[in-house]
Amino acid sequence: MNPLLAQLTAAETDGWWAGFQAFFVAPENAWAVSLLLVLIVGKTIPGMVSLLVWVERRGAALLQDRLGPNRVGPFGILQSIADLVKFIFKEDVLPGHVNKPIFLLAPALAVIPPLVVLSFIPWGANVAIADVDTGILACFAFSSLHVYSVSLGGWASNSKYPLLGGVRAAAQMISYEIALGLSALSVFVIAGTLRLHDVVMFQTDGLTIAGTTYDALWARILDWNLFKQPLGAIIFLIAGFAETNRHPFDMPEAESELAAGYHTEFSSMKFALFFLGEYAAMIVMSSLFIVMYLGGWTFFGVENLLTDWVAEYGAANPGWINWPLIVEAHLHVGIFLGKLAFLLWFFIWVRWSLPRFRYDQLMSIGWKRLLPASLLWFALTAVGVALVR
Amino acid sequence: MNDYLPVLFMALFGVLFATAALGVSALLGQRGRQNRVKNTPYECGMPIESHAHARFSVKFYIVAMLFILFDVEVVFMYPWAVSFGNSDFARDAFPGTGLLLAEAAAFVVVLFLGWVYVVKKGVLEWHQEA
Numbered sequence: 001m002n003p004l005l006a007q008l009t010a011a012e013t014d015g016w017w018a019g020f021q022a023f024f025v026a027p028e029n030a031w032a033v034s035l036l037l038v039l040i041v042g043k044t045i046p047g048m049v050s051l052l053v054w055v056e057r058r059g060a061a062l063l064q065d066r067l068g069p070n071r072v073g074p075f076g077i078l079q080s081i082a083d084l085v086k087f088i089f090k091e092d093v094l095p096g097h098v099n100k101p102i103f104l105l106a107p108a109l110a111v112i113p114p115l116v117v118l119s120f121i122p123w124g125a126n127v128a129i130a131d132v133d134t135g136i137l138a139c140f141a142f143s144s145l146h147v148y149s150v151s152l153g154g155w156a157s158n159s160k161y162p163l164l165g166g167v168r169a170a171a172q173m174i175s176y177e178i179a180l181g182l183s184a185l186s187v188f189v190i191a192g193t194l195r196l197h198d199v200v201m202f203q204t205d206g207l208t209i210a211g212t213t214y215d216a217l218w219a220r221i222l223d224w225n226l227f228k229q230p231l232g233a234i235i236f237l238i239a240g241f242a243e244t245n246r247h248p249f250d251m252p253e254a255e256s257e258l259a260a261g262y263h264t265e266f267s268s269m270k271f272a273l274f275f276l277g278e279y280a281a282m283i284v285m286s287s288l289f290i291v292m293y294l295g296g297w298t299f300f301g302v303e304n305l306l307t308d309w310v311a312e313y314g315a316a317n318p319g320w321i322n323w324p325l326i327v328e329a330h331l332h333v334g335i336f337l338g339k340l341a342f343l344l345w346f347f348i349w350v351r352w353s354l355p356r357f358r359y360d361q362l363m364s365i366g367w368k369r370l371l372p373a374s375l376l377w378f379a380l381t382a383v384g385v386a387l388v389r
Numbered sequence: 390m391n392d393y394l395p396v397l398f399m400a401l402f403g404v405l406f407a408t409a410a411l412g413v414s415a416l417l418g419q420r421g422r423q424n425r426v427k428n429t430p431y432e433c434g435m436p437i438e439s440h441a442h443a444r445f446s447v448k449f450y451i452v453a454m455l456f457i458l459f460d461v462e463v464v465f466m467y468p469w470a471v472s473f474g475n476s477d478f479a480r481d482a483f484p485g486t487g488l489l490l491a492e493a494a495a496f497v498v499v500l501f502l503g504w505v506y507v508v509k510k511g512v513l514e515w516h517q518e519a
Binding site for chain 1: 392393394395396398399400402403404406407408410411413414415417418419420421423427428429430431432433439441442443445448449452453455456459460463464466467470471473474475476486487490493494497500501504507508513514515516
């Protein structure tokens with residue numbers, strides 16, 4: 001055992017330290033652990049978003065050969081903090097022509113659903129705030145509430161362009177939700193479960209072809225749903241871009257046509273909440289993509305490096321907090337965050353590389369291309385599963 | 390139901406976070422003077438033309454109706470997908486894999502025919518006048 005950990009646990013076998021450990025280990029106090037995780041995730045997301053905004057602005061500058069924010073702190077990394085301070089102290093304009101309760105409700109609704117969805121994401125083997133058996137359905141149920149913030153925000157503004165932006169956004173988001181749901185469906189046909197933890201495990205149990213299970217590295221790589229569901233993954237990713245109103249589908253806030261779309265009338269922290277909501281939704285979509293197609297917290301066996309240590313420590317110290325388990329959780333979350341960083345960069349990369357679609361193109365891609373393609377893929381998957389079995 | 394208790398915690402956290410953010414901004418924000426021009430809807434500085442709640446294309450309503458039809462059907466397919474994908478269930482179930490597949494096929498074909506009807510009707514043609 002690690003000598004430092006041995007010292008840590010042997011130091012006090014009674015007193016507050018033992019009581020502290022016993023409290024968190026007791027099954028009836030599982031809520032306390034959940035509450036702790038809620039606070040950690042809930043506090044991390046705004047921080048992650050402010051970092052992401054900085055990365056987006058620096059990334060845009062990099063791709064377009066300009067400087068980007070470079071004044072506040074080294075490489076301008078504190079720019080988002082400065083922006084936050086400004087958001088707080090700017091005048092909180094509540095225009096006279098708006099529907100006040102709904103005008104205030106809309107920005108709040110932009111933040112709450114993505115946060116709730118993040119509580120279903122398995123960040124590691126033992127790190128999920130709520131590991132529920134409805135899994136992906138619960139995620140879709142809450143993430144589709146996001147459309148309310150956009151459409152209510154546009155409607156409550158009592159202003160022409162926000163209304164148009166809100167209506168467009170609502171139509172876009174619900175259109176792509178069908179393709180999103182249908183492409184995800186194929187994953188659950190092959191996995192046979194909706195629980196996200198099991199979907200991740202399904203991608204690490206080795207590739208089974210005609211009754212033989214292969215466990216070599218190539219099989220572990222091909223076991224990711226990305227390779228078993230290539231078309232489904234692409235459709236899911238495209239629909240995810242549209243669902244989060246990101247380029248090339250950012251019609252709801254097309255500046256050249258709609259001023260700023262649904263959030264034209266919003267200022268100060270109300271605008272910041274919409275902004276936070278959009279980036280949090282990006283994190284949600286990327287996380288779902290990682291869990292469903294990119295093997296979640298696993299990385300070809302690296303995630304199992306500490307399993308022996310965890311088991312050994314757990315057997316030797318019953319009734320104690322399993323510290324190696326927490327170290328392992330950090331490893332898993334680290335792998336997950338690595339994948340998340342790549343996908344978020346992909347979102348930014350696409351935004352600054354592609355031009356925007358026209359609205360009729362956007363609707364016809366959703367309804368006339370992605371919907372039949374995902375239905376076809378679903379049929380192929382079902383027949384394939386029946387044949388292989 | 391205990392599984393969902395942490396979700397409630399997270400929802401409460403979200404509500405508190407949003408309320409705190411809006412509250413901080415309302416308390417600490419700069420107080421500016423109100424005037425008539427500032428209180429008008431933002432239209433890039435032009436004088437406001439026409440009422441805010443102008444009429445917009447009926448297509449948006451049709452898209453909303455189509456969404457309800459198609460999305461409900463997609464949700465219906467989820468229980469099927471899980472039972473079909475779960476090999477133990479599919480083997481032991483009364484109908485067997487073939488019949489399970491045939492049932493889904495019938496459902497998907499009806500859904501697909503509905504989609505063909507919608508496309509043929511020109512509902513998704515956005516460049517035409519409704």
